[in-house]
Amino acid sequence: MIEVKNLVKRFKDFAAVDGISFSVDSAEIFACLGPNGAGKSTLIKMLVTLLAPTSGDAVIDGYDIVHHAANVRKMIGYVPQAISVDGTLTAYENLMLFARLYNIPRSERQARILEIFSFLKLEGHMNALVRTFSGGMIRKLEIGQAILHRPRVLFLDEPTTGLDPIAQQSVWSHLSDLRETTGATIFFSTHNMEEADGVSDRVAIMNQGKAAVIGTVPELKAKTQKPNATLEDAFIFFSGNTISDTGNFRDIRRMRQTEKRLG
Amino acid sequence: MISIIIEMHYLSDTIEKSWVLTEMEARKLFHDPTELISRAVQPVLWLGIFGEALSKVRAIPTDGFTYLQFITPGILTQSVVFVAIFYGLYIIMDRDMGILQKLLVTPTPRLALVWGKMLSAGLRGLCQALIVFILALILGVQLNMAFWSVIGVVVIVLLGAAVFTGLSMIIASIVKTRERFMGIGQVITLPLFFASNAIYPISIMPGWLQVVANVNPLSYMVDGLRTLMLTGGGAGVGFDIFVLAAVALAISMISAWMYPKVVI
Numbered sequence: 076m077i078e079v080k081n082l083v084k085r086f087k088d089f090a091a092v093d094g095i096s097f098s099v100d101s102a103e104i105f106a107c108l109g110p111n112g113a114g115k116s117t118l119i120k121m122l123v124t125l126l127a128p129t130s131g132d133a134v135i136d137g138y139d140i141v142h143h144a145a146n147v148r149k150m151i152g153y154v155p156q157a158i159s160v161d162g163t164l165t166a167y168e169n170l171m172l173f174a175r176l177y178n179i180p181r182s183e184r185q186a187r188i189l190e191i192f193s194f195l196k197l198e199g200h201m202n203a204l205v206r207t208f209s210g211g212m213i214r215k216l217e218i219g220q221a222i223l224h225r226p227r228v229l230f231l232d233e234p235t236t237g238l239d240p241i242a243q244q245s246v247w248s249h250l251s252d253l254r255e256t257t258g259a260t261i262f263f264s265t266h267n268m269e270e271a272d273g274v275s276d277r278v279a280i281m282n283q284g285k286a287a288v289i290g291t292v293p294e295l296k297a298k299t300q301k302p303n304a305t306l307e308d309a310f311i312f313f314s315g316n317t318i319s320d321t322g323n324f325r326d327i328r329r330m331r332q333t334e335k336r337l338g
Numbered sequence: 339m340i341s342i343i344i345e346m347h348y349l350s351d352t353i354e355k356s357w358v359l360t361e362m363e364a365r366k367l368f369h370d371p372t373e374l375i376s377r378a379v380q381p382v383l384w385l386g387i388f389g390e391a392l393s394k395v396r397a398i399p400t401d402g403f404t405y406l407q408f409i410t411p412g413i414l415t416q417s418v419v420f421v422a423i424f425y426g427l428y429i430i431m432d433r434d435m436g437i438l439q440k441l442l443v444t445p446t447p448r449l450a451l452v453w454g455k456m457l458s459a460g461l462r463g464l465c466q467a468l469i470v471f472i473l474a475l476i477l478g479v480q481l482n483m484a485f486w487s488v489i490g491v492v493v494i495v496l497l498g499a500a501v502f503t504g505l506s507m508i509i510a511s512i513v514k515t516r517e518r519f520m521g522i523g524q525v526i527t528l529p530l531f532f533a534s535n536a537i538y539p540i541s542i543m544p545g546w547l548q549v550v551a552n553v554n555p556l557s558y559m560v561d562g563l564r565t566l567m568l569t570g571g572g573a574g575v576g577f578d579i580f581v582l583a584a585v586a587l588a589i590s591m592i593s594a595w596m597y598p599k600v601v602i
Binding site: 120124149161164165176177178 | 444
């Protein structure tokens with residue numbers, strides 16, 4: 076479903092993504108795990124056509140992200156790390172905006188939107204302004220907005236950063252339901268080991284713009300040759316790094332702001 | 339032939355999506371109209387205090403109109419331009435929030451996002467126009483209220499808002515942060531206003547300033563509005579509308595090409 080070959084993104088002298096290659100199967104839940112500044116967000120931004128790669132190729136469901144960006148956009152959904160619903164509109168209006176931008180036929184719009192609200196169990200809050208929502212509700216609505224057009228691949232950048240454990244669980248139960256019912260592929264980034272451990276089929280451990288290793292969670296744990304190894308052990312083993320919060324001022328500021336808004 | 343059909347489809351898609359984005363902007367105003375009220379303060383000060391005070395001086399040549407009549411179109415222009423010139427701030431804020439990224443990942447034409455913002459600013463501009471008209475009525479300023487003049491005013495307000503919104507989005511995509519944008523916005527608004535025919539005619543300016551005023555799109559907006567609101571029409575209005583439309587189109591193309599870079 077996703078084929079990436081030697082993808083590179085340079086900002087002046089700094090290579091944020093430094094020649095990464097991997098492939099993701101259809102209906103797979105694929106985690107991109109790494110510390111802040113590892114290049115996860117840059118990678119996702121290239122895959123969703125927001126950033127043009129410096130070199131290398133990426134193909135999503137047969138469409139090249141550079142040459143067929145318009146086709147790619149029609150079949151993917153994207154939930155950025157920062158809040159992407161409009162707090163000054165109601166939940167219903169937020170979904171209606173995207174239903175219209177994605178060319179969902181007029182006769183189907185309302186039914187689809189109601190379907191999403193019932194799927195996310197937000198029926199009671201359709202006509203409330205989104206700025207009154209809790210962090211978990213906002214994230215769910217953002218996911219609802221991104222799946223309204225039934226994308227084949229859903230990209231989520233740090234989907235549970237800033238959410239409490241109960242909200243995290245609820246978000247993931249909806250995402251795995253989505254995969255079960257629609258067969259959508261889910262690609263997400265996280266710096267949270269437990270999250271990657273619990274929900275993903277395969278994990279790519281990213282460090283300094285490269286994939287240190289790719290495999291299923293049990294595979295990665297086994298390779299560390301430690302009994303009862305955790306994913307953190309695997310991370311240290313493969314990247315030679317701890318997952319401390321690195322990243323630059325702008326990243327950290329953005330993350331804290333997101334946490335503050337959601338919290 | 340096929341390429342013409344594709345182009346037509348692109349154009350109709352762009353217009354439709356611009357409208358969708360504008361409608362959402364209108365809903366936001368509807369949910370929280372306080373902004374409209376606070377924006378009414380400036381025209382009240384300019385007309386009610388500045389205009390009233392200077393109308394006693396009678397030193398500025400105003401073609402036989404009272405000074406209040408003369409500056410009413412200028413103040414309308416100023417209040418529309420001040421709304422539009424800060425519109426780039428919204429795309430920086432949308433970028434900081436993540437809304438812009440999500441919009442850019444939808445199949446929406448880039449140009450529709452620019453036109454959507456331009457039309458939204460135009461909508462706010464029309465609210466300003468309504469306020470200025472009401473104010474003029476209260477102050478007893480005689481304005482031409484013929485049907486076609488009012489339609490002309492609507493067209494010029496929409497085009498003028500489009501020009502300065504597009505300019506603002508270009509600036510936003512260059513400076514990229516709120517702080518720098520606010521700085522630049524402050525620096526350019528007053529010179530734009532003073533180097534125009536908004537509160538005095540171009541003829542009394544020193545030569546170098548006349549050159550600036552004649553290339554300032556704001557002057558064309560004032561000129562068109564002044565003709566429509568005071569005398570009710572004239573050949574000049576067509577030229578003013580032509581200039582504003584051409585500039586708006588050119589700026590929207592440049593802006594559509596540049597503003598997606600603000601996400602980087």
